[in-house]
Amino acid sequence: MNRRYRKTVIAGNWKMNMTATETKKFAEELKKIMPRAKWCDTLICVPACNISVAVKAFKDLRISVGAENVYFEEKGAYTGEISASMLKDLGVKYVIVGHSERRQYFCETDASVNKKVHAVLEAGMSPIICVGESLEQRESGITGEWVTLQVKSALHGVPAEKLRRCIIAYEPIWAIGTGKTATSEQAGEVCSSIRATIRALYGARVARSVTIQYGGSMNPKNAAELLAQPDIDGGLIGGASLKPDQFVEIINAANQEA
Numbered sequence: 136m137n138r139r140y141r142k143t144v145i146a147g148n149w150k151m152n153m154t155a156t157e158t159k160k161f162a163e164e165l166k167k168i169m170p171r172a173k174w175c176d177t178l179i180c181v182p183a184c185n186i187s188v189a190v191k192a193f194k195d196l197r198i199s200v201g202a203e204n205v206y207f208e209e210k211g212a213y214t215g216e217i218s219a220s221m222l223k224d225l226g227v228k229y230v231i232v233g234h235s236e237r238r239q240y241f242c243e244t245d246a247s248v249n250k251k252v253h254a255v256l257e258a259g260m261s262p263i264i265c266v267g268e269s270l271e272q273r274e275s276g277i278t279g280e281w282v283t284l285q286v287k288s289a290l291h292g293v294p295a296e297k298l299r300r301c302i303i304a305y306e307p308i309w310a311i312g313t314g315k316t317a318t319s320e321q322a323g324e325v326c327s328s329i330r331a332t333i334r335a336l337y338g339a340r341v342a343r344s345v346t347i348q349y350g351g352s353m354n355p356k357n358a359a360e361l362l363a364q365p366d367i368d369g370g371l372i373g374g375a376s377l378k379p380d381q382f383v384e385i386i387n388a389a390n391q392e393a
């Protein structure tokens with residue numbers, strides 16, 4: 136167990152949920168039940184239009200705010216897009232990059248994911264880089280190769296000193312929003328192979344320092360078992376992060392493991 140070398144990070148991903156008003160109400164409810172001491176870092180990634188409200192509402196809770204996406208260009212004629220420096224200026228600390236929903240519905244590729252990782256790092260924030268296989272890929276026995284390729288592509292050109300700011304989130308697509316969680320062994324095995332890939336690219340010291348999360352139907356019932364895996368250092372949580380009591384239960388589980 137090398138936990139002391141790296142941070143445990145519990146991250147919510149609200150996806151396209153919650154209005155600004157609901158965001159403030161969520162923070163009020165969370166205030167009543169949040170544990171006083173947290174040994175894990177906690178953040179919630181919110182829709183871009185609610186970032187300012189969330190930064191203000193979560194400040195006293197010591198919850199950082201993340202973005203769910205970014206565009207890789209610095210500025211210019213890209214109607215509807217948001218740059219890394221714009222997010223940074225609002226107080227964003229983390230940005231999800233390459234979530235499978237963005238790859239599936241918005242044509243995100245390994246190449247664009249890599250450009251976004253560089254843009255986020257350049258702006259001084261931390262990318263949460265999502266990787267994971269489909270059910271067909273798992274059943275074909277190519278999970279390892281597929282995830283390795285995604286990790287290598289996403290990190291292409293990232294120097295070791297910046298890698299320490301990167302988080303890798305392993306999210307098997309078949310487990311997202313389906314209620315089907317990977318078993319802790321399945322999840323632990325892929326997260327260990329991700330660390331092995333980073334070790335091969337950057338060496339043991341750097342690999343030890345990188346936080347690797349699991350995501351995919353993580354909830355209060357399965358969190359402790361998943362987080363007990365030696366190479367799972369946190370969670371990227373969708374559905375359960377929309378409910379204050381469930382989110383806090385997962386934070387409590389991480390507090391035990393951190």
Ligand SMILES: O=C[C@H](O)COP(=O)(O)O
Nearest residue numbers: 148311312351352373374
């Ligand atoms: O980013 C979060 C993941 O897509 C997991 O979502 P979920 O917890 O609703 O399965």
